[in-house]
């Protein structure tokens with residue numbers, strides 16, 4: 203247990219250095235990740251596109267079911283997280299490029315509008331998670347996660363906390379979009395307070411210099 207934590211810490215301390223030089227890549231990875239709100243928006247867009255192309259309105263709920271509800275598999279990760287006391291594993295069984303390949307291949311055989319929407323909703327979810335989450339290139343291959351025994355240090359990068367606002371609260375994992383808004387407001391308030399305090403200090407020192 204202790205050595206596990208040390209290994210996680212060692213690997214995670216590498217991140218800020220790597221991320222610091224990441225530029226646009228760092229901006230994309232992690233900070234733009236989609237929560238339920240983002241996945242609902244993307245899946246709705248996919249569903250509406252299939253609806254317009256095929257004339258079947260059930261494409262919308264079909265894309266929503268697969269594009270949003272696959273994140274239900276995080277529940278297992280959260281239970282494990284609470285049980286272990288830290289993020290030891292990344293399991294997310296339903297997130298798998300292998301399944302993307304199988305489903306896309308099956309579209310060649312069966313192309314009912316509801317099935318097409320459901321497949322594209324799922325594929326859209328995995329693509330955005332792959333591109334935007336703080337993960338490594340092989341993370342979303344289920345076989346790779348099994349190979350790494352679901353160990354978080356091989357699969358998930360810890361994003362350094364905002365130096366002004368501090369670490370994200372646990373609930374930020376549920377809906378990062380809301381956390382981004384809260385963080386932005388907090389940061390603005392902290393910077394404003396600091397500025398006001400700085401002005402007060404400058405005025406005080408000017409007054410004492412004039413004494």
Ligand SMILES: [Zn+2]
Pocket residue numbers: 272273297327331
């Ligand atoms: Zn996901």
